[in-house]
Amino acid sequence: MSNIDQYKVHQEPFYQAQGKEVALYEAAYAARLPVMVKGPTGCGKSRFVEYMAWKLNKPLITVACNEDMTASDLVGRYLLDANGTRWLDGPLTTAARIGAICYLDEIVEARQDTTVVIHPLTDHRRTLPLDKKGELLSAHPDFQLVISYNPGYQSLLKDLKQSTKQRFTAFDFDYPTAKLETEILAKETGMDAELCARLVKIGIAARNLKGHGLDEGISTRLLVYAATLIRGGVDAKDACRMALVRPITDDADIRNTLDHAIDAVFA
């Protein structure tokens, strides 16, 4: 059995609630209902899950999903050994065994056939059949499954199946309001509120351009980066260009507009 302690969240992560999501999550956890967190990139989905794991004092196992991920990457596989083969639990199996919260980040990135393996864990059965090993694993009473997904950039091909979607309770996250986001930036980076408010203003300008050449606006995460750079002594405009504009676009017109927004905000 793996070391449970390594999966624990020891320090309280900073999380600024936007609504009632903390209480709602606690209720879902009490009933061990699977949870889905939706929202654009960098709006605090992962931070929220981490925070809840800390608050509930449960281990958290995070899996970043990608296109090449197969079912056995989640469940586990036989490895070749000098003496034959040896079974190695995947992260999902480990979580089900030790009673952790298993967090599948960006679930749509995984192939659709992969996501189906989570189905038996997410309904009344709460079991995980390890068919290769010939074991039917009953989940630990503390086990809970959380998935996150970003509805923004998904194409027709990248959407969750209805059968998967309908196994989850869901939270819809979005970028916080300007006021709240300012507070978040200030708390996260320790910069003064006025500077943070200006950064947020640039963020909002970019979010207004979403769909007009930008796939996604400037995330709270990037705003935090910018504030961090400024705190490190970088000139505000340079920091914004580096952290806010250059990462999100290669389009010269958008870059020019956002650069102007920076000049307009930091006079």
Place this chain on the structure above:
Amino acid sequence: MKTIPEDLQVYWEQLACGFPRVAEVFPDCMREALTILSNEGIAAYLEYASFLGKMGRGAEPILIFLEEWPRVAKILGEDALPAIAECIRRLYKSPNGKAIVPFLQSLPSVARRLPTKPQMQEYLTLVLDFMESTTGSIHGIHQTFASPALPVLFKQINVLLGQLSLAGLKKWVDYGARFYSDHPERQIDYFSLQSADSRAVLQRERHGTLLMDNERKLDMYLRGLWQIDEQLIPYSTLYDELRKPVPYYDKLGIRVPDVYSDFVVPSPSGITSDLAAVVSQPSRMASSSIRGAGGRNGEFAEYALRPSSGSGLPAGTRTASEGDEPQRVAGIDRYRAVLAHIVAHRRWSTPIFADNFSPFQRMAVEFLEDSRVEYLAMQEYPGLRRIFTGLHPVPEENACDPEKESGVRHRLAMLSRALLDPHHPYKNEHIVEFTRRFHELMQQGNAGTQQMAELAISFVAKTRVQSDQLARTHFKDTEIDYRDDNRHLWKFYEQSDDEEAFEEHRPRAADEEIRGLPPRHYHEWDYNSQSYRPDWVSVYEGLHPSGNAADIDRLLAKHAALAKRLKKLLDLLKPQDKVRIRYQEEGSELDLDVALRSLIDYKGGSAPDPRINMSHRNDGRSIAVMVLLDLSESLNEKAAGSEQTILELSQEAVSLLAWAVQQLGDPFAIAGFHSNTRHDVRYMHIKGYSEKWDDEVKGRLAAMEASYSTRMGAAMRHAAHYLDKQQADKKLMLILTDGEPADIDSKDGRILIEDARQAVKELDTQGIYAYCINLDPKADDYVKDIFGKQYTIIDKVAQLPEKLPALFISLTK
């Protein structure tokens, strides 16, 4: 005859001129010349004037020269005379003597625009080149006809140089000289800026920031920073020298000028050594030497000096490169200033009733309201202050003489500057007091348009002087060109009868009907100048007329055997959805064969192959096809060795091809084109992407007719416009033609070939693969130039029905 004063008699003799009109102006001109020119200059002046007088072109040349030269010499220097004299000599020797007078007349304004000798020399060369190329000759030996456009050009040169750089002017002139060299009337139209072409080329060459190049940026600016989505409608600044339209907005959108050049903030008219004065004019300090005293960012001093409360914001956030140059506001920023101002009005202004205000009061209200919305906009985006202060004029406090002219505008402009710029230079107690009152109001936070109106009326009452009634108004430095005309600010109790009722809309006549689609215009590539001719070709599109669909079915039946063979080929091409990829280190499944082999290797002690997985790949077919048919006259000829015309054979071939593509299920369209000069390129839809291969389509195909010529480039661009919208990995455009691109209005055969080649390049950048099927056995000469390697020549046209589908299949295999 006027007598010449004693002291000038000696010069008069040197001039040796008998025109009485010259004698009238001579003393004045001479006195002016004496103050400006050196002794040698005077000698040259008189000598050359004397030559002009004896040239046999009347008194006009010498008169103009005598009057204008001293001023020109002042700008260019006296030694510019030989070059100009040489130019006049060349004009004189050619049949263009009539152009000498306009040339001399235009000289002062040209000198003002091109104040250095090299520039002037370049201009003169341009003039002479132009003269050479437009002066006509018979039998190519002696030039006999005067250049029709040369005098016209001199008349327009002031406008042109105002809009164009010298390089731009050269391109504009070259363009006109090249395309209208053999058509005097059109040449004159072009050079007098009457023709659409002329204006289009001029627009393209203008210096400055063109709206059309930056529309997307500005749309994003509006959407991103101000959350509004508004149409930007350009108005031309080119032809309205007098009226000078200003930006405004109405229901249809925001009207902005079509071009803004960079705005250079004028340097201070006199730098005083008084430090206080310098500090109070911070934005004007670019050329002052006191900049070191923390002054470059003078206008930001307010912000920079504020305790930065731990934000770590460095005081000077400007980049160093702005150092010594005069302050500029880029064209794009001028647009942004206009938009910010207009958006601010939309957001914060409420219309008020105008009826009870006098014109002066209304003007004051407008100025204050403008200042208020800008104040609020700058609260939102402090960086706007830099642009606004750069663009806002700084009227000099004592520039207006209240005895002679009305200072109404001047006073309001000063107030407006003071409201905008905390370091304004004004001492006038009213200005200072009202600036304070304005800021107090704004700081209370709820001042609206109504409060501004009250403040404005009080300002008017306090500052009124008798001379405000004078007819002459002081205008200098009072026009704030980024502000709109404030038409939205006013509402009226009653429509007064002294204004024209702009708002009334005439009901649209019920019988106005829109017939057909408007033409689309396409550029055409001109290889001579390596540039596009803007909006040169008009393409009219429409549905091809319909015929009898059964004809096509009969054709298909005739080729049933061929169709059968094709069918076999097509079945092979049909996509198989899943393809297995073996030997993958990471894959979706274990490839058992390979894995076992690896395991054996491993157990046997040798290095195993780690690539034991396999995965699958979707092998869908995603090709969109456009078949473009040349329907020019030559298709009506009989094909060599066949009883059928090329048109009939094409018909058969295209029918078979369409049938084949239909079998494969690829989206495809068919269209035909022919042209009758650049003004009438017909583009006829035979099959659209959304249509099925049914009787309607077959009917159109059956009715195919051939006439007129082949302007290929425009048709390809238009077809690409449709193909581009298709969602497919690969886009294929098949062009079926029987000859080289040509049209009756194009004498240079090369032009349309080069244009088609350029069209192929454009297609390539759009991700469209153009492929030509040429039925002209002699096509080798040109088809390679156009299509590179992407072509096939079918020598035996009779084989076309068989070749075409086969070709398609092999292309898309």
